[in-house]
Amino acid sequence: MSNDELTTRVINVLVQAQRLDPARVTAESTFEELGIDSLDGINIIFALENEFSIDIPDESLPQLRSVSDIAAGIRQLLDSRNSA
Amino acid sequence: MTRRVAVTGLGIVCALGRNVAEVRESLFAGRPAIQPITRVGPALLKCTMAAEARDFDPNEHFDPKQQLLLDRFAQLAIAAATEAIRDAGLEFRQGLGARTAIITGTSSAGQTTVDEAAMELYRNNAPRLNPLTIPRTMSNAPASHISMQYGITGPSWAVSTACSSANHAIGQAFWMVRHGLADCAITGGSEAPFNLGFLKAWDAMRVVAPDTCRPFSKDRKGLILGEGAGILILEPLEAAQARGARIHGEIAGFGMSSDAHHITMPSADGAAAAMRAALTDAGLPPEAVGYINAHGTGTPANDPTESRAIQDVFGPHADQLPVSSTKSLHGHALGAAGALEAIATVLALRDGVLPPTANYLGPDPECDLNLVTGESRRHQAAAALSNSFAFGGLNAVVAFKAPGAA
Numbered sequence: 294m295s296n297d298e299l300t301t302r303v304i305n306v307l308v309q310a311q312r313l314d315p316a317r318v319t320a321e322s323t324f325e326e327l328g329i330d331s332l333d334g335i336n337i338i339f340a341l342e343n344e345f346s347i348d349i350p351d352e353s354l355p356q357l358r359s360v361s362d363i364a365a366g367i368r369q370l371l372d373s374r375n376s377a
Numbered sequence: 378m379t380r381r382v383a384v385t386g387l388g389i390v391c392a393l394g395r396n397v398a399e400v401r402e403s404l405f406a407g408r409p410a411i412q413p414i415t416r417v418g419p420a421l422l423k424c425t426m427a428a429e430a431r432d433f434d435p436n437e438h439f440d441p442k443q444q445l446l447l448d449r450f451a452q453l454a455i456a457a458a459t460e461a462i463r464d465a466g467l468e469f470r471q472g473l474g475a476r477t478a479i480i481t482g483t484s485s486a487g488q489t490t491v492d493e494a495a496m497e498l499y500r501n502n503a504p505r506l507n508p509l510t511i512p513r514t515m516s517n518a519p520a521s522h523i524s525m526q527y528g529i530t531g532p533s534w535a536v537s538t539a540c541s542s543a544n545h546a547i548g549q550a551f552w553m554v555r556h557g558l559a560d561c562a563i564t565g566g567s568e569a570p571f572n573l574g575f576l577k578a579w580d581a582m583r584v585v586a587p588d589t590c591r592p593f594s595k596d597r598k599g600l601i602l603g604e605g606a607g608i609l610i611l612e613p614l615e616a617a618q619a620r621g622a623r624i625h626g627e628i629a630g631f632g633m634s635s636d637a638h639h640i641t642m643p644s645a646d647g648a649a650a651a652m653r654a655a656l657t658d659a660g661l662p663p664e665a666v667g668y669i670n671a672h673g674t675g676t677p678a679n680d681p682t683e684s685r686a687i688q689d690v691f692g693p694h695a696d697q698l699p700v701s702s703t704k705s706l707h708g709h710a711l712g713a714a715g716a717l718e719a720i721a722t723v724l725a726l727r728d729g730v731l732p733p734t735a736n737y738l739g740p741d742p743e744c745d746l747n748l749v750t751g752e753s754r755r756h757q758a759a760a761a762l763s764n765s766f767a768f769g770g771l772n773a774v775v776a777f778k779a780p781g782a783a
Contacts, residue, residue, distance in 0.1 A: 311445075312442040312444075312445065313442075332508075332509075332512075335508040336445070336507070336508050336509055338508075339505060339507060342504075342505060343505070
């Protein structure tokens, strides 16, 4: 999966999980701009875990503040799973 | 400090309609809203009739993101609260919010969310559950969302006493306003019982009727579950009059008792004790009561027991005392029942019309009451009781007065 494909899937998950207007969400969007609070954050993590069949560790939550943070984190998790 | 307590706002959503105007019309027309169930597939159910709030559309009240966080029992409560607060014409952010209490009742809270989570976990083998499951299921969700939406910072909590939940909530709210612990209260109850797991559990109790709800009638076969929410706004009468509020009626007293008898079989002594306690609290002699909105579930056990309790409390006056059970119209809404029936009682006293017991087939000698059946009855009562008796033997009775009654 290319980085662009991954980012698109992340955006789709965000839009669906938070019932966002798709036009508002880009690869550069931050949680702050999208009005996403900490409870929204765990709801998004839940949706991402289902989408990518991964487990996102609790410690990573504070670091996830934007679409690009999420895409990078998921890339890392997928790569470490593939190399395992 | 003791103050008279006025009802200045009403809000309701149930099978009879989406607001007070729609519900009032169906109540007074005696038009039951008991129909084949739609929210759950009937194939796995023994009892398939229900009183669903079919016309309630969450999209009219909440945007899609808000709906993620709200089980249906909370959606119904917030919708009813919104109507009640608008009806009362109150603004809470200018100081009243800190002196306002919110007390809401529910029997099984976010049961549908629990049922969905169980299906995900046990049937679909989901590795994880939706993180909004806990905030959706908690009993205090309605009180919390109403508090946040309107900036109400006074005491708020939820009451859960099965079918008496709403009456226990209303009673606590009434006492808080009467005794000066709050200058306003938002109170009532909500319930959304239509999910497969909960309905199977009710099927197993063998108390749900296969056809319809016929309280106090011969050949009655049981209760019909209903969903909905009712919310009342309470204020000190003097303050309400001073600001020119519309007074729908007054709450005059509240009484509670516990049967200490059986977990599901009711006791006439317990029911009678709660009615007497409400009359004493209201300072009303039995003869002053001109209407009872009965608990009247339509089960073989409740109705004769409640009849004996009414005869015991009211003696010869029971012969002239009109009684009806509006559960025959809006179903048994469990933790919301007392709230729906409180509103039916307030409207009956305000408008001088007693809503009927529908679906009545004829007298049962064990339920020898002055029943209003079939059609509503024009009758200006000065005071009324609304009875709620719960599984577990917990009884709660609210006494109301018509607006302007001494």
